[in-house]
Amino acid sequence: KAGVTQTPRYLIKTRGQQVTLSCSPISGHRSVSWYQQTPGQGLQFLFEYFSETQRNKGNFPGRFSGRQFSNSRSEMNVSTLELGDSALYLCASSPQRGAGTDTQYFGPGTRLTVL
Amino acid sequence: QQQVKQSPQSLIVQKGGISIINCAYENTAFDYFPWYQQFPGKGPALLIAIRPDVSEKKEGRFTISFNKSAKQFSLHIMDSQPGDSATYFCAADYSGSARQLTFGSGTQLTVLP
Numbered sequence: 001k002a003g004v005t006q007t008p009r010y011l012i013k014t015r016g017q018q019v020t021l022s023c024s025p026i027s028g029h030r031s032v033s034w035y036q037q038t039p040g041q042g043l044q045f046l047f048e049y050f051s052e053t054q055r056n057k058g059n060f061p062g063r064f065s066g067r068q069f070s071n072s073r074s075e076m077n078v079s080t081l082e083l084g085d086s087a088l089y090l091c092a093s094s095p096q097r098g099a100g101t102d103t104q105y106f107g108p109g110t111r112l113t114v115l
Numbered sequence: 116q117q118q119v120k121q122s123p124q125s126l127i128v129q130k131g132g133i134s135i136i137n138c139a140y141e142n143t144a145f146d147y148f149p150w151y152q153q154f155p156g157k158g159p160a161l162l163i164a165i166r167p168d169v170s171e172k173k174e175g176r177f178t179i180s181f182n183k184s185a186k187q188f189s190l191h192i193m194d195s196q197p198g199d200s201a202t203y204f205c206a207a208d209y210s211g212s213a214r215q216l217t218f219g220s221g222t223q224l225t226v227l228p
Contacts, residue, residue, distance in 0.1 A: 004158070031214055043159070043204060043218035056213035090158050094214060102147050102208065104216060106158030 001027055004093050004107035012113045018079040021110045025072050025093030031055075032074040033104060034066060037088040046089075049074055050096070078112075086114045118142050119207050121219025129227050134192040136222045138205035141186065145207035149216070150179065150190050153202045162190070162203075195226045 005024045013019050025032050034046040045058040049068035066076040072093075078085055088111050092104035120139045128134050140148075146167055151159035165172045165179040165188065172179045178191040192199055205219040 033214055033216070035216070035218075042220045043206075043216075045215050045217070048214050050213075056215050058215070092158075092216075102210075102214075103149070103161050103164065104214060106151075106160065108156070108158045 004091055004105055006089075006091050006107040006110050008110060009108065010111045010113075012115065013081050014115050015081055015083060017081050018077060019081060019112060020075055020077045021089055021091075021112070023074045023076075023091030023093075023107060025074070025091075026105055029093035029095050029105075030072050031094045031096060032068055032072060033092045033094070034074070034076050035090040035092065035106075036060075037090055037109070038086075043090070046076065081114045083114050085112065087112060118145075118217050119205060119219045121205050121222060123222060124220065125223045125225070127225045127227065128195050130195065130197060132195050132226075134190075134195045134199070134224055134226070136190045136203055136205070136224075137187065138189065138219050139185075139187045140207050140217075142207070142217075143186070144209055145217075146210050147208040148179070148181065148188050149206050149208070150177075151204045151206060151218075153204065153221075159204060192224075195224075197226045197228050200224055200226050 007022045031050045033048040048056040052068045063079045068074045088109040090109045092106045094104045149164035150162045153159040167183045176193045181188045203222045206216045
């Protein structure tokens with residue numbers, strides 16, 4: 001099976017702009033989670049989607065949002081970008097509970113730089 | 116609130132040595148504890164995971180030791196190799212339907228040849 005794919009891999013934006021990142025999960029996986037990775041704060045959970053519904057949300061401002069489509073692909077959006085939003089944004093997919101594993105499989109990430 | 120504390124921040128070992136990374140958690144509702152390995156420019160990849168009903172799990176050169184009463188777990192890498200040089204993260208999750216990994220701060224491991 002193909003792994004989790006994320007596009008684009010690199011992105012440069014300026015303060016105040018908005019950005020949309022895309023994630024395609026492993027085939028058959030219906031849960032998609034997003035994480036932010038920075039040197040200062042480490043890996044932090046943003047939100048999780050399952051069957052097009054947000055099931056869980058981390059402690060991030062409302063500027064961070066996401067959605068999931070019927071084919072399980074997911075997008076996250078950050079509006080009014082701030083310098084502190086510069087980070088590696090990771091997407092992880094996993095099968096539904098009870099499918100034999102609780103593993104979350106991560107994609108390579110999108111490196112966002114805000115100037 | 117940091118719910119999973121990881122130490123050390125960095126670790127240097129000689130080839131063939133044992134690398135030990137420790138984690139402690141606060142929330143007793145956690146019941147799934149994975150370790151991830153991350154190379155530069157890559158996403159984290161699952162190494163090994165354990166549940167609280169088991170005190171130790173071994174997969175190849177990697178072993179997790181789990182102490183439920185102390186709320187601590189550790190990763191042991193036996194016969195460490197230069198190719199093991201990476202950043203290691205411990206994490207914790209709940210069994211509920213929603214998924215939310217809480218990560219430790221990471222350990223940068225360097226294995227000298």
